Amino acid sequence: MYATSTQKREWTYTPEKLAAMRLEINIKFRQKYESVMQPDELELFVTPEEELRMQRSIEDAALKFADKFRPHIWPSVKWTALAFFKRAFLVWVPSDTSIRMVMMACFYLAMKIDEFYITIEDFVKNMKSYSVGEPRQNAERILKLEPELMKILDYNLTVHCPYRPYEGHLMDMKTRMLLLNFDLESIRRDSMRFFQNALQTDVLLLYPPSQIALAAINFGLHAQVSGKSDEILREFLRKLIGIEEDSWAHRDARPEDLEKLEKTVTRVNQIMREVDRNFVAVTEQERENHKSQLARIQALIPALDERRKEQWLAGGGVGLMPGELAEQPVDSDDEIN
Amino acid sequence: MKECKKCKSNEYTNKQLVMMINECGHPLCKNCVDNIFALNSGNCHVCNRVLRKNNFREQIYEDPLIDKETFLRRKLRKIYNLKQDDFENLREFGDYQERFETVVYNLVFETNVNETNAEIQAFEEKHKEQIDRNKRRLDDDQKWIEDQLREERAMKARMTDHMEMDAKEQEAASAVTDTRKIMDELRDSNVAAEVILDRERKKQIEKELEEKEEQEKRKRRNKEMLQTRKRAAENMSFNTVIRVAGRAYVHQPLELVINGPPMPNVSEIEALGYLAHIRQPTAEYIAGGYTPMLGCSRALFEARIDLFSF
The missing domain is CATH 1.10.472.10 (Cyclin-like)
Structure with missing residues (x-):
């Protein structure tokens, strides 16, 4: 975990x-x-x-x-x-x-x-x-x-790779987002492209895999239905967190949930931007x-x-000779003494 | 586990428990025997038979029935000691052996006891001469056993003889060289003879002392070992001792911090239809213990973990 x-x-x-x-x-x-x-x-x-x-x-x-x-x-x-x-x-x-x-x-x-x-x-x-x-x-x-x-x-x-979380998100979406008018499998190709690009950036040293996976989802959605991707993401997160449709009433009951939603959306966009900006093909x-x-x-x-x-x-040979290792090189077969 | 049916003491409560058994085959512990049969005769606590104290013997086998049988066999063997050559043919000898088994069976399980006893008496009277004669005679089996025992003893004796001889030889050899060396030295060197002899004597004494010490050490070690073992046996406890120390353990269920959206539980995953979106496992996977629920919940869990870590 x-x-x-x-x-x-x-x-x-x-x-x-x-x-x-x-x-x-x-x-x-x-x-x-x-x-x-x-x-x-x-x-x-x-x-x-x-x-x-x-x-x-x-x-x-x-x-x-x-x-x-x-x-x-x-x-x-x-x-x-x-x-x-x-x-x-x-x-x-x-x-x-x-x-x-x-x-x-x-x-x-x-x-x-x-x-x-x-x-x-x-x-x-x-x-x-x-x-x-x-x-x-x-x-x-x-x-x-x-x-x-x-x-x-x-x-x-x-x-921890983002591929399994990606499958998890996709499964969640397929189960909970029943009103989408396109096949969710169609975003997979674009998401994989996103992962490939992300591999040539630093995102895996910066963010948890579940967030990177969600960014890949959003990237795929964006490529599929460019205008509505953000809306779909919000809707998805609302269902995941359990925020009621009537968000004003919910805001009074559990304000932290909405904050989480906003922060997640911001983070996802940040990761996407990061990949977009930092991935420059060699x-x-x-x-x-x-x-x-x-x-x-x-x-x-x-x-x-x-x-x-x-x-x-x-200089008189003070200290360790340069290039001389302070410790022995490791060997996989070495026993720890 | 050995346990006295009368006083309920057993091997664990009484380490020196000795079980006694009488001809009726109902075991009693030694203490009970001493108590109940203080007047030399009394009734068996199970079958009410009149028993005498000096007929009690130590129970050897765990099963009283077997103990009784071996005891009876040993007793009857003194009477039924005819050998094969006492009979005219093999068949008769077989019949005799079979009859013997029947007698033993009857006595052990106490069926027709009176008739059987009468039969034994009749047999004894009828074959009195033969029985007396056979008392000193051994049959083939016994002879064979005796032979084996004798051979074994002879072998052992030979071995010890050999070993002793070897040891003696070695000793002699070393002693001889030593004396020869000393004699050489006495002849060749110009040190005073007394000095050399003194030195050699000293050496010998030292050696002896060393040996003695070694032996003592070994003895002490053995003794210690015995003592520790004994102590351990004494300290061994089979009682359940309840030690009261510290605070009582209070179980607190572990909390899994997901830091993400709530995780659906097993029934929710099934009800919401998650399983429709995961590849159906092949028969081999299912046989190996894999269920679609496993893969599904793993993916969902990993999708949630730290999703809200900012």
């Missing part, structure tokens, strides 16, 4: 907090290498906004990968994988991780979590369209990343730019680490 989940406790933020966290990891990364970089290399640093766009282009590619995946995966795997991915990049920065492989590890882990069982061999066979590389090598990298990823996620592996040009930019900084990082080591030695 979402209300008591780690998702709500640990991984749901306000937009401001989210931006602050992203800025913080960006600055941390910059500080780590700034002192050893040549002036002409400094342009390789990216802003948090650019980093976010990099994530988006990977997400875009990953969703295409997911749609081509055979056997067909169910949508909650996609949602879970992208939730892992977004959470992981609140700790890591794209510049010093192999971001594509992280995405694949997220998918592989999500399939396990969502009980969509597939062997690593079958999984890497599906990667042809997504990335180059030897299948065996890919498998090794994914399996190596998996425990590290779980550690970053603090082993909070359950992700262009081919953009993707290429990100690719080359990432490749350049990632190629430079070994050299930078070398320089930091030199600097450290020149």
Whole structure:
């Protein structure tokens, strides 16, 4: 249940907090290498906004990968994988991780979590369209990343997806809204498009799944009967909460119910706006730019680490050697001592 | 569970409970026997038969009937001790054995007791000679058992002999090397002989002390173990002791905070027709315990949870 989940406790933020966290990891990364970089290399640093766009282009590619995946995966795997991915990049920065492989590890882990069982061999066979590389090598990298990823996620592996709440809302509507003059199933396609777009925004780090699901319903209604969607939503919520038709009398009896209704409508519209505004399809040009930019900084990082080591030695070797891990890398087979 | 029918004491209330039984086969505990038969004879509390105190014996088997039967068999075996070679052919021997079983049955279940007793007496008189002769003779089965027992004893004796011999040999071997070494040392080294001997003696004494200590320790441990076991047995309680401590538990039903619209209950889901909008499960799903109600309420619940969390 979402209300008591780690998702709500640990991984749901306000937009401001989210931006602050992203800025913080960006600055941390910059500080780590700034002192050893040549002036002409400094342009390789990216802003948090650019980093976010990099994530988006990977997400875009990953969703295409997911749609081509055979056997067909169910949508909650996609949602879970992208939730892992977004959470992981609140700790890591794209510049010093192999971001594509992280995405694949997220998918592989999500399939396990969502009980969509597939062997690593079958999984890497599906990667042809997504990335180059030897299948065996890919498998090794994914399996190596998996425990590290779980550690970053603090082993909070359950992700509450909005797909089941969506079915719940739809069922509620079909049962209670008997006077609609169209088939409610017809909104499903648009709603699924909404979910697909929402996956490339931050909504899953901001709102409970039941609200996202209701936003998807509203999006579908809007596409179907554009003028009346808001009215239908209000009517639906009134029936759900149990507000009488004569709302003036009800207002006196239970004022908080009407307030809830208004707030829910506002929230649903807010989520829709959020998706509408923040979902910007990644262009081919953009993707290429990100690719080359990432490749350049990632190629430079070994050299930078070398320089930091030199600097450290020149400074008298105080403290921990840069690049040396404070703790041992995690291995899934390690026992806790 | 053993229980005295007379005084109602049982194994749990009295750990030293000993059940006694007399020829009529109605058990009594030892205390009751001592009380009722203080004057050496009295009536059975169940069947009113006149019993004598010194005919009471300890009950071995839980079932008094079986106890009675084994007792009777043992007694009758002294009279009915004819062997197969006392008979002319196998059939007669079979008849004799069958008759014996009938006699036992009669006595155990107390049918035709008088006639049976008369029959036994007649049999005893008729075969007096044979019975006397057979008292010392063993039949094949008994012989076989004796043989087995003898063999087992012999085997055990052999084993202990072997072990003792081995131990002795080992001891001898170590002792020999030791003495040889000491002698070598005495001859070769230029330390005073007394010093060497002293050292060796000391070593030996230490060794002995160590062994002694070890043995004592083992003894103590065994004793402790026994004691703890005994204590545990004493402390074990089968009475229901009601301890009164703290406040009484008051059950408060758990409240599920949905933070969303109210959840319809099972009958409402059925009445409102929710189930028409969910895929009907296949026979395999139903056999596995899945009902459409389950999926339905799960979706509805997840749609409601935290819908009003702003």
